[in-house]
Amino acid sequence: MSDLGAGAVETTDAGGGTEMPDWEKRFRAPRVSLPDWAEDAPDRSLFVSNATGTYELYAWDRATGEQRQVTDRPNGTTDGLLSPDGEWIWWFNDTDGDEFGVWMRQPFAGGGSDEPAVAGLEASYPSGLALARDGRMAVVGRSTDDEGSTIHVVRSPGAGPVEIYRHRESAGVGDLSHDGSLIAVEHTEHGDAMHSTLRVVRPDGSTVAELDDTKGGTVELGLEVLGFAPVDGDTRLLVGHQRRGRWEPMVWDVASGEETDLALDLPGDVSAEWYPDGSALLIEHSFEARSELFRYGFASGDLVRVDTPAGSVSGATARPDGSVEYLWSSAAEPPVVRSTTGGVVLDPPGMKAPxxxxxxxxxxxxxxxxxHALVQKPADASGPLPTIFEIHGGPTWHDSDAFAAGPAAWVDHGYAVVRVNYRGSTGYGREWTDALKHRVGLIELEDIAAVREWAVTSGLADPDRIVLAGGSWGGYLTLLGVGTQPDAWAVGLAAVPVADYVTAYHDEMEALKAMDRTLLGGTPEEVPERFEASSPLTYVDAVKAPVYISAGVNDPRCPIRQVDNYVDRLKARDAVHEVYRYDAGHGSLVVDERIKQVRLELDFAERHLR
Known part of the structure; x- marks a missing residue:
């Protein structure tokens, strides 16, 4: 059986061998993240790349052009931070993707071995990290099932950590002020894990100020830390809020209590970060699956558009010279790091993604x-086509007009691809995002079903060849969908899914337990009927479609035991299914492994749609 489905194209080289297909090239082509740069040493940068076939951290000295691979682990590394003085690189060391580990560090220039960054701090799930400008003080957020959320201050290298915060509910480090005198903490002590409140404390843990938009939990409005002003002695904190039903920024002076509402006249969600001198904000505006940039000057109050192509900006930063660097892509065009000064900032050598x-x-x-749904189909194709509904994870996320190798692979194989920004997705207002509560999973599937009906009646999709697929929350919705809508889907492809909601709750990391309690209104013991209604395991005996499941054996978010429970039920009734377990966590950072998983999914769909 060929790994290539109908509509796929491969060519032969001059020697008669098979050339790599375009869909595989998109995964293998070297790509880079937006480089982070050291606040007081802007020529020193840190970025992530898959250049070796595994996503790892790289140091880049812009003055000399030298690039150096920082980490080298079998399952990859993406969590890292450059100290403001540019002297140290911190990176998180977990075990095979289980997200449970310790922070390590090494000199930016290399030449030294990695060392534990904080002596005496036991392994945990990371919950924020902030480093002082001189590279000495660090603020480390942690989360464990036993301790809940804690925050520690390390006052100098080699010094022991001092706990300054502890609570059973989720909390994390937001930011450290420019002079190191203030620490912003995001917390959910009120019990609503979807909507954080803010507390600013001193390094000894004493409280300076609090900002709470939950009004005792009766009004569900969230806050997020966007960063302290990058100026010594400046007590302004940039904050994201939802007071007008969407995310937008304001400035909160934590010393005086003054709040400056920017009231930007832009639809959709708005985020921001400081320009390096603190005189302006770089605004990122997201609306209807696209994004754009603006500069907001405090002195003039003017909002000036930063010229970017149509598509999606997945990260941006203002440099000391006033230029802006940003990572841009569209569904048709691969990602590239651009600058407003013109040209490409960081162009990895080697094969380019088609x-x-x-x-x-x-x-x-x-x-x-x-x-809102985004649709791709093969050029010049007319329906009805075999169609895959690729459902995004999160659920607090959204699909956008951005480059994605997975959907592009299905298009290459002759499929139409439909991506749905169901209720629960971000970018369409707070009410849309918060609509899931209590009927979790079922709400999203109502929206997906409405788009499926459109896809059939419009002539796009062949009703007998529609695949439901997704990863993480999308994998959860896939298994729930093939059980609650058994006649709607011809095949189900679920990656790292929630399959048995009750067991998943008991096995997952504490931060996700808090989120589930918020979404469903309690624990499985407190609201068993809601967990039962929202669990794919409840409907497993109704599944008609062949089901393919892939899962990481070290996954702390969608643990393997609850996947096995679901698979055992499929086996017990001889339901058509295949399971692929791999040695990683919630997905893989290894390119070969990602390609293998896509190839297995393509093959499974081809065999069962034939």
Whole structure:
């Protein structure tokens, strides 16, 4: 059986061998993240790349052009931070993707071995990290099942950690002020893990100020830390808020209590970060699956657009010279790090990713309002086509007009690809994001079903060849969908899914338990009927479609035991299914492994849609 489905194209080289297909090139082509730079040494940068076939951290000295691989681990590394003085690189060392570990550090220039960054601090899940400008003081957020959330201050290298915060509910480090005198903490002590409140403390843990938009939990408005002003003695903190039903920034002076509402006249969600001199903000505006940049000057109050191509900006930073660097892509064009000074900032050598096809916007009337979907199909193709609904994770996330190798692979194989920003997705207002509560999973599937109906009646999709697929929360919705909508889907492809909600709750990391309690209104013991209604395991005996499941054996988010429980039930009724378990966590950072998983999914769909 070929690994290539209908519509796929491969060519032969001059020697008669098979050339790598475009879909595989998109995964293998070297790519880079937006480089982070040291605040007081802006020529020193840190970025992530898959250049070796595994996503790892790289140091880049812009003055000399030298690039150096920082980490080298079998399952990859992406969590790292450059100290403001540019002397040290901190990176998180877990075990095979289980997200449980310790912070390590090494000199930016190399030449030294990695060492534990904080002596005496036991392994945990990371919950924020902030480093002082001189590289000495560090603020480390941690989370464990036994301790809940804790924050420690390490006053100098080699010194023992001092605990300054502890609570059973989720909390983390937001930022450290420019002079190191203030620490911003995001916490959910009120018990709503979807909506954080803020506390600013001194390094000894004493409280300076608090900002709480939950009003005792009766009004569900969230806050997030966007960063302290980058100026010594400046007590302004940039904060994201939802007071007008969407994310937007304001400035909170934690010393005086003054709040400056920017009231930017932009639809959709708005985020921001400081320009390096503190005189302006770099605004990132996200609306209807696209994003753009603006500069907001405090003195003039003017909002000036930063010129970027149509598509999605997945990260941006203002440099000391006033230029802006940003990571841009569209569904058709691969990602690239650009600068407003012109040209490409960081262009990895080697093979370039082939382009794909653009997305088309579709709006469908759903039971909770208009649902936005993004559609791709092979060039010049006419329906009805085999169609895959690729469902995003999160759920607090959204699909956008950005480059994605996975959907592009299905297009290459002759499929239409539909991605749905269901209720629960970000970017469409707070009410849309918060609509999931209590009927978790079922709400999202109502929106997906409405878009499926459009796909069939419009002539896009062949109703007998529609695949439901997704990873993480998308994998959860896939298994829930093939059980609650058994006649709608011909095949189900679930990656790292929630399959048995009750067992998943008991086995997952504490931060996700808190999120589940918020979404469902309690624990499985307190609201068993809600967990039962939202669990794929409840409906497993109704599944008709062949089901393919892939899962990481070290996954702390969707643990393997609850996947095995679901698979055992499929086996007990001789349901058509295949399971692929791999040695990693919640997904893989190894390119070969990602390609293998896509190839297995393509093959499974080809065999069962034939």
């Amino acid at each position: 382009a794909s096809v653009p997305v088309e916007d579709v709006w469908v009337e759903g039971p909770g309002g208009r649902v």
